[in-house]
Amino acid sequence: MKLSKPLWKIAGLFTFLFLLMGRAYADEGMWLPMLLGQKVYDNMVKRGLKLTKDQLYSINKASLKDAVVIFGGGCTGEIVSNLGLIFTNHHCGYDAVAALSTVEHNYLHDGFYAHSLQEELPGQGLSVQFLDSVVDVTTQVEAQLQGLSPADRMKKQSQVIADINAKYSDPSAKTEARVSVLYKGNQFLVFVYTRYTDIRLVGIPPESVGKFGGDTDNWEWPRHTGDFSVWRVYANHEGKSADYSPDNIPLKPKYALPVSLKGVKEGDYAMIFGYPGSTNRYETSFGVKLKTDVEDPAIVNLRDARLKLMMDRMKTSPAVRLQLASSYAGIANYWKFYDGERKQLLKYDVYGQKQADETKFTTWAADKPEFSAVFSDYAKAYTTWSPYAKTRIYTIEGILGSPLMQFCASLVRVEQLLTTAGREADAKRAIDSASKMRDVFLKEEDQPSDLKILAAMTQMFYTDIPRDQYPVGFFEGIKNKYGDLGSAATFNTYASAVFSNTFVFSDAKWKAFVSNPDANVLQEDPAYAQASAFVRSYNGRYAPLFSQFMATTNNLGRLYIKGSMLQFPDKLRYPDATFTMRVSYGNVKSYNPRDAVHYDYACTMKGILEKYVPGDYEFDLPAKFLDLAHKQDYGMYKDPVKNDLSVTFITTNDITGGNSGSPVLNDKGELIGLAFDGNYEALSHKIAFDPVYNRTICVDIRYVLWCIDKLGGADNIIKELKLVKPV
Numbered sequence: 267m268k269l270s271k272p273l274w275k276i277a278g279l280f281t282f283l284f285l286l287m288g289r290a291y292a293d294e295g296m297w298l299p300m301l302l303g304q305k306v307y308d309n310m311v312k313r314g315l316k317l318t319k320d321q322l323y324s325i326n327k328a329s330l331k332d333a334v335v336i337f338g339g340g341c342t343g344e345i346v347s348n349l350g351l352i353f354t355n356h357h358c359g360y361d362a363v364a365a366l367s368t369v370e371h372n373y374l375h376d377g378f379y380a381h382s383l384q385e386e387l388p389g390q391g392l393s394v395q396f397l398d399s400v401v402d403v404t405t406q407v408e409a410q411l412q413g414l415s416p417a418d419r420m421k422k423q424s425q426v427i428a429d430i431n432a433k434y435s436d437p438s439a440k441t442e443a444r445v446s447v448l449y450k451g452n453q454f455l456v457f458v459y460t461r462y463t464d465i466r467l468v469g470i471p472p473e474s475v476g477k478f479g480g481d482t483d484n485w486e487w488p489r490h491t492g493d494f495s496v497w498r499v500y501a502n503h504e505g506k507s508a509d510y511s512p513d514n515i516p517l518k519p520k521y522a523l524p525v526s527l528k529g530v531k532e533g534d535y536a537m538i539f540g541y542p543g544s545t546n547r548y549e550t551s552f553g554v555k556l557k558t559d560v561e562d563p564a565i566v567n568l569r570d571a572r573l574k575l576m577m578d579r580m581k582t583s584p585a586v587r588l589q590l591a592s593s594y595a596g597i598a599n600y601w602k603f604y605d606g607e608r609k610q611l612l613k614y615d616v617y618g619q620k621q622a623d624e625t626k627f628t629t630w631a632a633d634k635p636e637f638s639a640v641f642s643d644y645a646k647a648y649t650t651w652s653p654y655a656k657t658r659i660y661t662i663e664g665i666l667g668s669p670l671m672q673f674c675a676s677l678v679r680v681e682q683l684l685t686t687a688g689r690e691a692d693a694k695r696a697i698d699s700a701s702k703m704r705d706v707f708l709k710e711e712d713q714p715s716d717l718k719i720l721a722a723m724t725q726m727f728y729t730d731i732p733r734d735q736y737p738v739g740f741f742e743g744i745k746n747k748y749g750d751l752g753s754a755a756t757f758n759t760y761a762s763a764v765f766s767n768t769f770v771f772s773d774a775k776w777k778a779f780v781s782n783p784d785a786n787v788l789q790e791d792p793a794y795a796q797a798s799a800f801v802r803s804y805n806g807r808y809a810p811l812f813s814q815f816m817a818t819t820n821n822l823g824r825l826y827i828k829g830s831m832l833q834f835p836d837k838l839r840y841p842d843a844t845f846t847m848r849v850s851y852g853n854v855k856s857y858n859p860r861d862a863v864h865y866d867y868a869c870t871m872k873g874i875l876e877k878y879v880p881g882d883y884e885f886d887l888p889a890k891f892l893d894l895a896h897k898q899d900y901g902m903y904k905d906p907v908k909n910d911l912s913v914t915f916i917t918t919n920d921i922t923g924g925n926s927g928s929p930v931l932n933d934k935g936e937l938i939g940l941a942f943d944g945n946y947e948a949l950s951h952k953i954a955f956d957p958v959y960n961r962t963i964c965v966d967i968r969y970v971l972w973c974i975d976k977l978g979g980a981d982n983i984i985k986e987l988k989l990v991k992p993v
């Protein structure tokens with residue numbers, strides 16, 4: 267599961283309150299490996315773990331944690347050889363491989379393997395981060411936050427955190443420190459990482475294999491996706507982080523995971539290390555209701571429309587398909603997630619469960635002034651903010667869902683600086699950075715689909731948002747010039763005019779603007795005019811309300827969890843996911859998704875062939891793949907239980923977006939698979955972990971090796987691994 271990036275693009279606007287609630291069942295929990303309590307460790311041993319605590323995480327000795335990295339911006343990867351070889355998911359390397367590809371050399375479509383170090387391809391903008399150390403700074407932070415109002419507390423907390431980050435970071439050594447706010451502000455840990463920026467592509471299967479099943483199968487079990495890619499981290503000759511140079515050499519890691527050929531069967535122990543991005547297990551009933559009634563449906567409707575318009579174009583040309591592939595995949599991934607999340611929240615009546623817990627809390631808190639008003643205050647905060655929640659999403663996901671609008675929104679600051687006396691130097695810097703953003707934007711821009719997206723999003727805002735929340739005068743302007751606002755044609759004509767007349771697409775006009783910046787050029791531009799109308803309207807009228815809402819609910823969340831800890835002092839607790847290293851344990855396990863239906867714990871090659879549809883967008887396969895499959899040429903990768911090639915399997919582990927690419931380890935800490943998804947029946951997992959239905963979907967490492975070796979012919983990679991064979 268990958269982090270959902272697009273939604274967060276507009277910095278920090280969303281309302282998720284991240285806390286934990288309900289009983290901790292056996293496999294619920296994303297534990298901090300550096301603070302693993304004895305009870306949790308004992309439970310792991312009971313479930314089958316054969317390693318010591320020190321082998322999992324140690325401060326002075328090489329341990330499992332040293333093989334686990336943050337891959338790119340929102341995934342996990344693991345070191346699998348003494349030459350810095352990394353495994354992660356196909357969808358984690360997707361963007362970088364798309365950027366390396368052209369229609370003529372389409373590595374994304376065809377796959378790629380380097381047969382020597384020289385053939386590896388530097389991935390642009392990629393990095394991995396190793397966790398060096400973790401320090402508890404709770405006392406230090408709390409000392410500076412005493413007695414502040416919620417809004418002041420939030421402000422001060424950011425300052426204190428920035429200071430600590432600076433103190434523990436060392437840019438010259440590429441050491442980065444990031445304080446993580448845990449338990450909603452009841453604990454603060456600073457995580458110190460070293461970032462490596464010379465990351466090269468070693469291998470990736472053809473997209474038909476790496477993304478087999480596409481969006482149809484995404485978030486679903488049974489599943490047959492070969493979701494892996496292979497990379498290598500390079501360093502300078504001293505083993506220190508260094509930017510790309512042909513002189514760099516493969517990093518010698520502290521620890522590399524052994525790779526197991528022993529396979530998995532029902533009931534086996536499974537442990538996952540990785541970087542889950544965010545959960546909100548202490549979400550309130552108010553938050554659940556806002557999500558199911560307003561936020562999730564809004565995101566889904568807007569994305570649905572955008573995706574259809576993108577797909578119409580992607581189907582017409584391989585060049586456009588390549589150009590939009592990565593952005594499309596990201597939007598589609600969380601489009602389906604939010605749709606499923608809403609359905610499962612409703613199905614399991616998470617709202618009702620939350621309400622029951624809150625009633626108990628309030629009863630417990632009745633004679634405790636610090637906590638007694640938590641839920642009445644929550645109610646007030648939600649009443650104040652909720653009427654604008656949809657407008658916020660329609661601004662971010664709708665209007666700014668047009669790439670042209672997204673780019674123009676970044677010019678609002680340029681205009682501000684140009685119209686403020688004495689800010690010329692800042693304006694110049696802002697324009698330089700806008701020029702760079704424009705290059706990136708143009709490279710990914712497909713005007714025909716964007717034009718239709720702009721028309722559709724503008725119309726949806728008009729139809730779905732209350733009139734008094736429109737940017738003042740905006741729709742009157744369209745009506746006066748283009749006619750009936752009830753007709754889609756009006757919005758299409760309007761959007762066509764925006765696209766024909768904006769200066770953004772003209773290199774000559776852009777150059778003229780850069781050499782002689784003039785706020786009038788922006789103000790008179792139709793694309794900029796729309797972006798700035800919506801951004802200013804949002805920032806002026808709703809952003810302050812949203813900040814207040816966030817400050818209040820953050821503070822209430824902190825109190826709620828603090829109170830819960832007193833209410834249930836014996837409960838084992840883990841902090842909500844914060845994209846910091848966690849370990850989760852469980853077992854390989856089949857399940858029954860609904861009455862009379864049984865889902866086995868593993869999928870096999872047989873199932874791939876059953877799903878195969880020649881020429882299909884999502885279920886096609888390469889000729890060589892079919893040939894090997896028909897010959898059943900599986901060698902040492904074949905599964906003895908299934909008497910077939912095992913492709914994927916499921917476990918009961920608790921993971922979420924950010925865990926994509928995470929190592930799935932057996933009882934001895936050997937690699938048995940890569941986690942890549944969650945199942946549809948448990949898509950409520952960010953808010954409520956379901957002990958019956960929750961499963962993590964993993965690609966079987968033996969399938970990964972078969973794809974590399976037999977399909978890819980890259981036995982050079984296999985030779986680098988420490989293989990553990992069955993006895």
Ligand code: ARG
Binds near residue numbers: 485596598
């Ligand atoms: N659901 C997977 C995750 O969140 C991503 C799979 C990407 N594939 C796709 N068809 N969009 O990590």
